[in-house]
Amino acid sequence: MKNGIFLLSILSFLLISCQPPEDDTVVMTVNGAIFSSEMGLTLSHEHVMVDWIGADSTGYHRWDRAEVAERVLPYLQEITEHGVQTFIEFTPAYLGRDPFILQELSQRTGLQIITNTGYYGAVENRFIPEHAYEESAEQLAKRWVDEFENGIDGSELRPGFMKISVASEEPLSELHSKIVEAAAITHFETGMTIASHTIGDRPAIEQVELLKSLGISPEAWIWTHAQSGSLDTNLWAAGEGAWISLDNVHYNPEHTAGEEGSIEWYAERITELKEAGYLEQILVSHDAGWYDVGEPNGGDFRGYTDLFDYLIPELNDRGFSEDELNQLLVKNPQVAFSIRVRVP
Ligand SMILES: [Zn+2]
Structure with a gap:
């Protein structure tokens, strides 16, 4: 009897200590929802695999899951040694997304892995499936909402955010505006964040304006590859509430100190944004990995430790403090990828 009471008190203690803080939100991993506060150190934009062949030819038949997992596993184990707990995988559908590999890698490494839904319009729509040309924004959104509610390709593996993309530097085409609109509809229905591969200032400004006109707060939008934009437009977008994702941190010994894309350049951009008061809206990552399906054993693989x-x-x-680094790599991803509808 005494043991029974002891067990009960242990159980109730566990239950109470598992209660999240009242303002906690959730994020969706391939293994289901977790509290945002459980994410820990997070790499907010990385890749496991990519298939460049195009939407008309790609598919699960193109790769051997076991071979990909074996190749990528040591790189993921390496980041767990740096304390990384959550890995956000940015490869979209029709470009090599495979949530089944992500689930296996999650089980083998203990990493919490998040995958995505949405379509990738850059590179002249090479990765856009045929149906996206005829369907309306509402119809596309229905597909993405269905993945969120029911799982991807008949599985129970659900996306945790949207990854879309638009053409570089140019004004938004009709198709790309439709993709942004579909993302807005999906956001309203699911609360998933919209991460958009966006090269240059103009398409960033247009997307922020379009989302606002659709009644969505730019807080729901991540300017993916914001390092391709000017500091002025980064500051403007941050002022609108957007996330500024500086996501190609990459040490290259050929860079001269401070050269665009160098480690010093990234540190400088982060410092400038911080000094303008936007530390709480910056995401930093490598955009690395890239097991290339078209290359023997995936070709050159870029690891995830330069950060x-x-x-x-x-x-x-x-002079960045521990608290400031914690803000960048722990707290910001919790807020950026939380599942919640954001309206102005
Ligand atoms: Zn990427």
């Missing part, structure tokens, strides 16, 4: 080996030391040198 720890180069960028963090550089930020430390610039």
Whole structure:
């Protein structure tokens, strides 16, 4: 009897300690929803695999899941040694998204992995499926909402955000505006965040304006590859509430210090945004990985540690505190990828 009471009190203690803080939100991993506060150190934009062949030819028949998982596994184990707990995988459908590999890698590494829904319009619509040309924004949204509610390709694996993309530098085409609209509808119905591969200022400004006109707060939008934009437009978008994702942190010994794309350049951009008061809207990651389906054994694979080996030391040198680094790599992803509808 005494043991029974002891067990009960342990159980109720566990139940109480598992209660989230009242303002906690959830994020959706391939293994289901977790509290945002459980994400821990997060790489907010990375890839496991990519298939460049195009929407008309890609599919699960194109790769061997076991071979891909074996190749990628050590790179994921390496980041768990740096304390990474959550890995956000940005490869969209028709470009090599495979949530089944992600689930296996999650089980084998203990990483919480998040996948996505949505369509990728950049590269002259090479990765856009045929049906997207004829269907309305509402019809496309229905497909993405269905993945969120029921799972991807008949599985129970659900996306945790949208990854879309639009053409570089140009005004938004009709098709790309439709994709942004479909993302807005999906956001209203699911609360998923919209991450948009956006190269250059103009398409960033147009998407922010379009989302606002559709009644969505730019807080629901991540400017993916914001490093391709000017500081002025980064600041403008942040002022509108958008997330500024500086996501190609990559040490290259051929870069001269401060050259665009160098570690110092990233540290400088982060510092400038911080000084303008936007530390709480910056996401930092490598956009690395890329097991290439068309290459033997996936070709060159880029690991996910430059942030720890180069960028963090550089930020430390610039006086970034532990709290500020925690804001960038732990707290910001929790808010950015939380499942909640954001309206102005
Ligand atoms: Zn990417």
